Amino acid sequence: MTLNSENALARIAIVTVSDRASRGEYEDLSGPAVEQWLWRSMARPCEFVRRIVPDGVESVRNVLLELCDTDGVDLVLTTGGTGPAPRDLTVEATQQVLTKELPGFGELMRRVSLEQVPTAILSRQTAGVRGRSLIINLPGKPASISICLAAVFPAVPYCLELIGAKKIAETLPDSGA
Numbered sequence: 001m002t003l004n005s006e007n008a009l010a011r012i013a014i015v016t017v018s019d020r021a022s023r024g025e026y027e028d029l030s031g032p033a034v035e036q037w038l039w040r041s042m043a044r045p046c047e048f049v050r051r052i053v054p055d056g057v058e059s060v061r062n063v064l065l066e067l068c069d070t071d072g073v074d075l076v077l078t079t080g081g082t083g084p085a086p087r088d089l090t091v092e093a094t095q096q097v098l099t100k101e102l103p104g105f106g107e108l109m110r111r112v113s114l115e116q117v118p119t120a121i122l123s124r125q126t127a128g129v130r131g132r133s134l135i136i137n138l139p140g141k142p143a144s145i146s147i148c149l150a151a152v153f154p155a156v157p158y159c160l161e162l163i164g165a166k167k168i169a170e171t172l173p174d175s176g177a
């Protein structure tokens with residue numbers, strides 16, 4: 001497909017943050033769940049980039065910097081490492097690279113998650129902007145992916161437009177599935 005710059009496909013990175021999944025000790029189910037949700041929900045095609053990194057400020061910060069500053073992706077979705085355990089450092093790494101935090105994303109995802117699980121308050125997940133990239137943290141549990149994405153995604157296309165990222169289409173009406 002040939003596209004001019006106005007219509008260039010948006011690039012979405014999915015970063016799984018997990019010590020064990022990065023060592024191959026268990027199968028990463030959350031990264032694929034994010035990609036599947038997007039395939040089902042987005043009305044316009046986009047390019048996906050996938051990464052799996054261990055927990056830690058440096059490992060997560062480095063992959064976020066590479067994706068935003070070198071690869072120029074429009075949207076980064078992380079999954080995992082948002083909780084209170086000592087090695088849950090995805091939020092610290094994200095906050096270090098953000099130029100502008102958008103706390104409403106984390107607030108909304110915790111609120112909808114709380115309707116499903118009382119442990120939702122344990123996630124410190126946040127979101128924000130680095131240059132022309134939007135970064136959103138999701139919890140690690142595969143079951144958390146669709147509820148969190150369905151809650152915040154309606155605001156994502158407009159947010160990308162405001163920061164000058166490439167266009168992504170509105171989600172399809174049944175994207176709560």
Ligand SMILES: Nc1ncnc2c1ncn2[C@@H]1O[C@H](COP(=O)(O)OP(=O)(O)OP(=O)(O)O)[C@@H](O)[C@H]1O
Nearest residue numbers: 016018019020021027028029030031080081140141
């Ligand atoms: N990417 C993933 N794929 C499948 N299951 C996951 C994934 N991330 C988390 N989980 C599940 O959710 C649980 C809690 O996630 P959490 O991020 O707290 O992992 P953890 O116990 O710190 O271990 P690790 O960092 O090695 O994944 C995990 O024990 C695992 O059962």
Ligand SMILES: Nc1nc2c(c(=O)[nH]1)N[C@H]1C(S)=C(S)[C@@H](COP(=O)(O)O)O[C@H]1N2
Nearest residue numbers: 080081082083113119120123139140141144
């Ligand atoms: N929707 C939803 N949110 C959720 C959960 C879940 O199962 N579903 N798990 C919670 C739990 S048990 C934890 S410890 C925190 C942080 O998880 P993480 O460290 O894997 O990111 O997310 C919370 N948020």
